[in-house]
Structure formats: structure tokens, C-alpha cells
Amino acid sequence: MSTPANELVAVTGADGFIGSHLVETLVERGHRVRAMALYNSFGSYGWLDTLPQDVMDNVEVVLGDVRDPGCVEPFLADVSTVYHLAALIAIPYSYTAPRSYVETNVLGTMNVLDAARRQGTQRVVHTSTSETYGTARSVPISEDHPLQAQSPYAASKLAADKLAESYYLSFETPVVTLRPFNTYGPRQSNRAVIPTVVAQLAAGRKTIDLGAITPTRDFQFVKDTAAAFVTVGTAAAETVLGQVFNAGTGGEISVGDLVRTVGRIMDVDVEVRLDPNRVRPEGSEVQRLVADPSRLTAATGWSAQTDLEKGLAQTIDWFRDPANLARYRTSGYVI
DSSP: OOOOTTSEEEEETTTSHHHHHHHHHHHHTTOEEEEEEEOOTTOOOGGGGGSOHHHHTTEEEEEEOTTOHHHHHHHTTTOSEEEEOOOOOOHHHHHHOHHHHIIIIIIHHHHHHHHHHHHTOSEEEEEOOGGGGOSOSSSSBOTTSOOOOOSHHHHHHHHHHHHHHHHHHHHOOOEEEEEEOEEEOTTOOTTSHHHHHHHHHHTTOSEEEESOOOOEEOEEEHHHHHHHHHHHHHSOHHHHTTOEEEEOOSOOEEHHHHHHHHHHHHTOOOEEEEOGGGOOOGGGOOOBOOBOOHHHHHHHOOOOOOOHHHHHHHHHHHHHSHHHHTTSOOSSOOO
């Protein structure tokens, strides 16, 4: 059964980049949203604080932490669907603090799955990552591609994916897993490559610091990723439950070519300088990622709608707003 638009749905990780766009998309489509933002003593709702008031009028924000079952259980009371996005995501920091990734990404996911079982939640949309595939052995990458964890982050997400799968098979928990490829757009942290490049250029720099520029990625605009989440959250149960779906464009571009494209759009002659701090360990660098999204398209009709240059232009316009750029540190490495 699909989720009626006016039912209450929940989003964990709603204060983050993709989460805040998902909340916005859900409200635009008529949903009421209960949004979990990570508890902090400042009372900040993260990126939710920047959303228009007419959006937030339809959002109930709860400060909490998915690592604590006592937070998750009441959060899922009376919701029809939970979109589980809360996670630690920065790959370099997972080299420093791998236990934190297990606690948030694995145990946090288990808490969501357990609470959904007890609350009778009709659907759990679990968030995976293309990093679980590791370097492509064949392209495009389908959901049947071998899985390989080349970082502690990827290992934690892979473990969470398998937990979700096990709860579906063991307990018939109504889980569907979405595996987005590299999402970009307004509000993304500059630990990611596109905000790193755009923010440095928007701040007036012409020589920018990066890590490896030969890896290729399938970059997808955040609005398309948010639409993919809503699609698997509202599709008929028999078409999606128990399955894993890639969400990507099916195209790829190297980091070096991406930098040149951004420079052209911003009318800047860019010079790239290698920063050793930004280079992953050799065995941990994923060299190539490009999605095969045909399973999701066949099941639901979803496909990415925003081409790379259009999405980059929208992202650049957002970063060029001084109020937005002021939120970012444009010098130094953001891990």
C-alpha cells in the first residue's frame, strides 16, 4: 500500500544536507513531517533552520539521537513511514573515529528497525551509499555488483544495509533500501568535493586544494535524490519492499574534469594544488563509481531529471550568496 500524502512521516537526519531537502520535498508533496535533528545545547535544527516558514509550519522537529533507543521509540509513534538518513558520513573522519561510525550507522539503524517493529511502522526507507560497492569491477554498477568496504565508513553502512535486509527476512519488517550515488547541491558540507571547489572559488581563490582528481563519480543533484526517497517511500509495497535500489544518473565524470567544468561556469581559470591531507590511503580510494539505476526506473518510473551543468549552476548560485558562503570555512581542510 502506498503512503497517502497527508499521513505523518518521519525523517531521521533531517537537519543534514539531503535530509533537509527531503523534508522540503515531502512537505511540498503534501506530507506532514516529524523531523529528528541531532540534539545540541544550542537548540539548533541544522539546515532546517534555513527552510521557509511555510515549510516548517508542517514540520515537527524533535531533538534526539538515533544511538539512543529512548529517543527513537517515541519518535516513530503514529508515523506511517520513516526515512532513515541519520548517519556519520565523512569518509576521512572514519579513519580517525571508526567506533563512532559503528555506533551511529549500525546501532542507530538497529534502533530504528527495532522501534519500527514495535510501533508497527508501515515502511522503513533505509539509506545506503554507493561506497558499499568499492571501486567498480564492472560498469555501470547494478545492485548485483559485489560489495566491498574500502573505508570504515563504507563498512558501517554495509553492516547497516545487511541489518535492514535481515530484519526484512527474519521479521518481515517492511524495509526498502535506497543507495544514492554522489549527491550534490545547495547546503552540502564542504567536506565533499563540489562544495570544496565551489566555495573556494566563490571566496575568490583561483588555486584550490584537492586530493586525487582522477577518480570518477556519478554526481546527482539533491532534488533528484530527494525525489528518489519519496518515490520508494510511497510506491506500492509489492514493487519495492525487501529490495535495494540504486539512485544515480548513469553518467560519470572525473574530479579533474568536474573542476574544469565548475571553473568554466564560474568564469575562473582554476589551478589545482594537491593537498596530501586530502588523499585517501591507496587501498581505500574508490576509483570509479557510476550507477545503473534501471531497477528503480523499472519499478517506479523514477529517473534523474537534472543534468550536471544545470545542477552545478544552481549550486554555484546558492554558494555565491554571501549569507550562504559565510556559513563555510573556505580555507583549510574540512575532514
